Amino acid sequence: MVFDFNEKELFDVIIIGEGIAGLATAYYLPDKLKVLVLSKASQDISNTWMAQGGIAASISKFDSPESHFNDTVAAGDGLCDETVVRVVVQEGRERIVEMIQLGVPFERIDDEFSLAREGGHSFARILHYGDQTGKAIASTLKSYLVSNRRVKFLEGFFFEQIIKSNGKAAGITGYFLDNNKRFTFLAPNVVIATGGACHIYKSTTNPFTATGDGIAAGFRAGAYISDMEFVQFHPTVLKDERSPMLLITEAARGMGARLLTPEKEPFMEGYHIMEDLAPRFVVVRRMAELMLDKGYDYFLLDMRHFSDEDVKNISFIASELRKRGYDLKNDLIPVIPAAHYFIGGLKTDLYGRTNVPGIYACGEASCSGLHGANRLASNSLLEGLVFGKRIADSISASGLSGFKSAVKDLEITARPEFRGKCDDVFKEINVLKEKMDARAGIARVEEGLKEILSFIEKYYYDALEFCGTNKCESEFYNMVLISKWVVTMALNRKESRGVHLRLDYPQKNDDEFKFHQSIRRSYADN
Numbered sequence: 184m185v186f187d188f189n190e191k192e193l194f195d196v197i198i199i200g201e202g203i204a205g206l207a208t209a210y211y212l213p214d215k216l217k218v219l220v221l222s223k224a225s226q227d228i229s230n231t232w233m234a235q236g237g238i239a240a241s242i243s244k245f246d247s248p249e250s251h252f253n254d255t256v257a258a259g260d261g262l263c264d265e266t267v268v269r270v271v272v273q274e275g276r277e278r279i280v281e282m283i284q285l286g287v288p289f290e291r292i293d294d295e296f297s298l299a300r301e302g303g304h305s306f307a308r309i310l311h312y313g314d315q316t317g318k319a320i321a322s323t324l325k326s327y328l329v330s331n332r333r334v335k336f337l338e339g340f341f342f343e344q345i346i347k348s349n350g351k352a353a354g355i356t357g358y359f360l361d362n363n364k365r366f367t368f369l370a371p372n373v374v375i376a377t378g379g380a381c382h383i384y385k386s387t388t389n390p391f392t393a394t395g396d397g398i399a400a401g402f403r404a405g406a407y408i409s410d411m412e413f414v415q416f417h418p419t420v421l422k423d424e425r426s427p428m429l430l431i432t433e434a435a436r437g438m439g440a441r442l443l444t445p446e447k448e449p450f451m452e453g454y455h456i457m458e459d460l461a462p463r464f465v466v467v468r469r470m471a472e473l474m475l476d477k478g479y480d481y482f483l484l485d486m487r488h489f490s491d492e493d494v495k496n497i498s499f500i501a502s503e504l505r506k507r508g509y510d511l512k513n514d515l516i517p518v519i520p521a522a523h524y525f526i527g528g529l530k531t532d533l534y535g536r537t538n539v540p541g542i543y544a545c546g547e548a549s550c551s552g553l554h555g556a557n558r559l560a561s562n563s564l565l566e567g568l569v570f571g572k573r574i575a576d577s578i579s580a581s582g583l584s585g586f587k588s589a590v591k592d593l594e595i596t597a598r599p600e601f602r603g604k605c606d607d608v609f610k611e612i613n614v615l616k617e618k619m620d621a622r623a624g625i626a627r628v629e630e631g632l633k634e635i636l637s638f639i640e641k642y643y644y645d646a647l648e649f650c651g652t653n654k655c656e657s658e659f660y661n662m663v664l665i666s667k668w669v670v671t672m673a674l675n676r677k678e679s680r681g682v683h684l685r686l687d688y689p690q691k692n693d694d695e696f697k698f699h700q701s702i703r704r705s706y707a708d709n
């Protein structure tokens with residue numbers, strides 16, 4: 184047995200990530216299990232913390248799971264896994280009730296929950312806490328776990344790779360970010376809840392954690408990745424140089440905000456029956472057409488008619504806009520589409536299992552089949568809750584015996600020393616992101632996609648074999664690996680479907696392309 188790290192510790196379950204996916208999994212696991220939740224950043228830096236609009240569930244007496252199912256499938260543009268959708272819309276209601284019992288302070292008006300409406304939804308079914316719903320759910324879950332459970336939390340730890348023994352998960356390696364000290368944690372169950380990868384783009388609403396680390400690590404360990412070409416761009420993101428960019432929630436359009444061209448003309452009328460409230464990809468497509476036809480490089484969002492009550496519902500956004508010099512009751516707000524949600528990821532089954540025994544994926548790092556080719560607004564927090572519970576149930580049912588003896592045959596090889604200077608790596612990261620924005624963003628053509636591939640190929644072999652020895656380098660290799668498969672799958676999909684718009688193949692082509700693309704490393708079996 185060779186361990187070249189200083190320390191090692193045995194757990195039953197290691198969860199990587201403390202967004203909704205990681206926290207929900209920890210919450211639903213039985214307390215008798217020894218659980219470690221680790222994260223590279225503090226809890227407030229995650230997509231979950233930034234989630235504004237809310238969480239969808241058909242809890243109103245006028246609504247039904249059937250209607251939520253239909254809206255999700257319609258938004259998914261032919262590629263949703265309908266069994267998964269059914270599970271999420273049904274079980275989602277139970278998970279929401281549990282969150283309410285736990286103390287998540289969803290807004291109420293008198294005795295009823297205040298439900299918002301967002302694009303693609305036939306009913307007002309979005310539970311929310313002002314425009315800071317993700318923060319409300321995540322902080323409630325974490326305080327409960329810290330006060331009532333034995334779950335161990337470790338922040339500031341960078342997860343780099345999964346260790347396997349006899350083809351099964353056996354733990355993870357990584358390093359502390361403050362001193363680069365390496366650590367190995369062993370467990371027969373590893374839950375990847377590391378979120379998405381929208382930081383492969385320069386224009387994104389995601390915080391810097393979203394570099395696809397878990398998806399890349401799972402792929403290196405032999406898990407299938409799926410649907411990587413589907414990256415959802417959000418149409419109403421403040422045009423601004425800051426990162427992450429400020430999202431203006433779709434709930435604003437649910438409250439009557441209008442989309443206008445720079446000449447102050449509405450542009451969704453007559454384009455889609457739901458007009459400004461059409462599903463996101465429809466609005467983004469219209470924007471892409473106008474950008475090409477008219478040369479626009481921004482649009483305007485009109486919220487000037489909002490009542491004080493409306494403004495109260497988006498008070499976080501109103502105050503962030505104020506800090507940037509905009510008063511939403513007086514000013515038209517300049518917006519552009521930006522990368523927002525990563526639909527692809529580690530392919531999972533109904534219990535969040537990947538094809539590698541012991542490796543699970545939950546939340547935005549996973550590709551469960553719920554979203555198809557386009558995610559319906561406010562379905563992702565719900566997915567994290569529903570699959571967190573399903574993964575916890577699956578782990579509880581699987582039994583944990585025999586792991587300690589399997590560990591004795593484990594061999595972990597040393598990682599090379601850090602080779603590059605971060606300044607140089609950052610330059611390359613920026614080149615990659617700019618190319619992804621320009622060539623693999625909201626509108627794609629074969630020539631542009633091929634051009635990025637040649638840049639990516641320069642680093643891809645390293646990215647596949649070598650996952651970096653320092654945060655900047657590790658993230659770069661992870662982003663290269665993810666970008667390679669986004670671009671490759673986008674090249675293969677010679678049609679336009681959901682969020683994937685190919686200007687050279689503008690029609691949807693069910694005869695040839697109504698399928699999912701998946702890939703795994705064929706030689707990662709051991």
Ligand SMILES: Cc1cc2nc3c(=O)[nH]c(=O)nc-3n(C[C@H](O)[C@H](O)[C@H](O)COP(=O)(O)OP(=O)(O)OC[C@H]3O[C@@H](n4cnc5c(N)ncnc54)[C@H](O)[C@@H]3O)c2cc1C
Nearest residue numbers: 200201202203204223230231236237342378546547561564
């Ligand atoms: C601005 C914004 C608004 C949104 N609004 C909504 C909304 O209203 N409703 C909705 O349903 N969805 C919304 N979404 C999408 C939703 O927030 C995310 O899809 C969801 O929160 C993802 O949760 P997660 O737990 O999978 O990942 P995250 O919340 O992103 O958490 C990822 C975790 O993994 C950790 N991590 C990542 N890499 C590593 C590593 N290498 N080592 C250790 N730790 C690592 C991170 O530190 C973090 O703790 C929004 C997203 C954004 C960006």
